[in-house]
Amino acid sequence: MAARYLEEFSVGQVFETEPVTLSEDDIIEFARRYDPQVIHTDPEGAKDTYFKGLIASGHQTIGVAFAQFIRLGLFAENSLGGPAMDEVRWTAPVRPGNALVTTVEVLEIRESKSRADRGIIRLQFRTRADGLDVSSFTTTTFLRRRPTEDAA
Amino acid sequence: MTGWYLEDLTIGRRIETEPVTLDAEEIMWFARQYDPQPFHTDIETAKDTVFEGLIASGFQTVAVATGQFIRTGIIDGNGLGGPGLDKIHWVAPVRPGDTLSTVIEVMEARASKSDPSRGVARLGFSVRNATGVVATFETIIMIRARGESAA
Numbered sequence: 001m002a003a004r005y006l007e008e009f010s011v012g013q014v015f016e017t018e019p020v021t022l023s024e025d026d027i028i029e030f031a032r033r034y035d036p037q038v039i040h041t042d043p044e045g046a047k048d049t050y051f052k053g054l055i056a057s058g059h060q061t062i063g064v065a066f067a068q069f070i071r072l073g074l075f076a077e078n079s080l081g082g083p084a085m086d087e088v089r090w091t092a093p094v095r096p097g098n099a100l101v102t103t104v105e106v107l108e109i110r111e112s113k114s115r116a117d118r119g120i121i122r123l124q125f126r127t128r129a130d131g132l133d134v135s136s137f138t139t140t141t142f143l144r145r146r147p148t149e150d151a152a
Numbered sequence: 153m154t155g156w157y158l159e160d161l162t163i164g165r166r167i168e169t170e171p172v173t174l175d176a177e178e179i180m181w182f183a184r185q186y187d188p189q190p191f192h193t194d195i196e197t198a199k200d201t202v203f204e205g206l207i208a209s210g211f212q213t214v215a216v217a218t219g220q221f222i223r224t225g226i227i228d229g230n231g232l233g234g235p236g237l238d239k240i241h242w243v244a245p246v247r248p249g250d251t252l253s254t255v256i257e258v259m260e261a262r263a264s265k266s267d268p269s270r271g272v273a274r275l276g277f278s279v280r281n282a283t284g285v286v287a288t289f290e291t292i293i294m295i296r297a298r299g300e301s302a303a
Contacts, residue, residue, distance in 0.1 A: 034215035036222050037231065050232065058234065059215040063186030066211060070188050079189060080202050081242075082210060088237035137237075 003076035005146040006119040009106050017068035017102045022056050024096040030060045055093035061135050062088060065102040065127045080118055080142035088137040098129035107138065111145070118142050155228035157298035158271035161261040169220035169254040174208055176248035182212040195248075208246040213287045217254040217279045221291075224256075232270055232294040240289040250281040259290065263297055271297050 024043060031040030035057035038045040043054045094100065108122040121143050127135045176195055183192030187209035191201040198206040214237070246252065254277055261273040272294055279287040 034212075034219040036219060039233075057215075058236075059211065059218060060186070063182075063209075063211045063215070067186045067188055075189070077190065077201075081191070081207075083242055085210070085240040086238060088240070090235060 001073050003078050004074050005078055006109060006111070006121060006143045007146050009074075009109055009121055009143075011106050011109060013106045015069070015072060015074065015104045017065070017072060017104070019099045019101045020064055020068055021097055021099055022060065022064065022094065024054060027054060027056045027060065027096060031057045034059055051093055053095065055095055058088070058090040058135065061090065061094050061100070061127060062125070062137055064100055065125050065135065065137075066139070068100075068102055069104050069123075069125070075141070075143065078144040080144060082139055082141040084140040086138050086140075088135070090135050092129070092132055092134045094129050094134050098134075100127055100129050100134075102127040112142075116145070117147075118144055154225070155230040156226045156295070157230055158261060158263065158273065158295050159298050160226075161258045161271075161273045161295070163258055163261065165258045167224055167226060167256050169217070169224055169256070171251045171253040172216060172220055173249065173251045174212070174216065174246060176206055179206060179208045179212065179246075179248055182215075183209045187211055203245055206248055208250075210240070210242040210287065213242065213246050213252070213279060214240060214277075214289055216252055217277050217287070217289075218291070220252075220254055221256055221275075221277070227293065227295060230296040232296065234291060234293045236292050238274075238290045238292070240287070242287050244281075244284065244286045246281060246286050250286075252279055252281055252286070254279045269297055269299060270294055 039049050039051050040057045046054045103126050105124045107124050111119040121141050123139050125137050190197045191203045191207050192209045195206050257276045259274045259276045263271045275291045277289050
């Protein structure tokens with residue numbers, strides 16, 4: 001999909017990402033750096049925990065969901081960075097080989113009062129693993145508005 | 153450090169993580185997988201963006217702070233998972249070579265009504281580089297309670 005300006009999004013639009021899977025190695029490599037707990041780093045040790053096996057760090061799950069959205073190409077060079085995220089919830093474990101698919105809904109669009117070249121878009125992410133809800137979060141991003149003719 | 157129990161999480165108690173430095177390699181490694189935007193994935197391309205150079209993904213900043221929190225050992229053996237995060241704010245960019253340290257403060261802690269052997273706590277994270285705060289967020293954790301002397 002081609003990159004869009006703020007004006008080309010509308011509240012209620014829904015996009016769906018391509019599916020992606022995390023291997024056991026992906027899960028362990030991430031967790032050794034960013035979430036070093038037995039449930040995320042040690043397939044054997046994880047069997048003796050409440051989760052009865054290796055599960056992905058929730059931080060990895062939300063990163064994967066966001067990356068898959070970016071790969072749709074809708075923001076591309078029009079994103080000016082994101083100041084915030086909220087309401088991150090991990091409701092069920094993600095295991096090696098699960099197919100992760102994320103739907104992204106436009107919650108809110110606002111023009112910036114101080115900067116005429118940009119606005120703010122809020123998105124609701126919902127990720128399923130093999131069809132089951134596993135996580136959700138909202139993001140806030142600064143996005144370029146379409147340049148006006150007389151600015152050229 | 154041995155793990156804390158719910159009762160050790162008194163409101164206002166603070167712990168500081170060990171500092172950690174992010175280099176350009178790690179910033180790009182993370183971003184290519186989890187946040188593939190031009191200001192995160194490539195030193196050269198990043199120069200032509202609004203940030204005028206490479207910056208770390210905000211997801212990575214939060215993850216780094218979480219990793220350093222886990223390494224404090226305070227939830228070793230007693231942590232029962234985390235249901236979520238709230239109010240993540242990225243207030244300043246993180247650049248290659250920045251050294252990040254995080255102060256974590258107990259905001260709430262209460263016993264579970266349905267299962268008094270555990271509780272839920274809310275921890276406020278404030279991540280800083282050499283010039284000031286770069287990110288803040290809240291983490292919810294579930295943790296074992298020490299409970300009354302079982303004997």
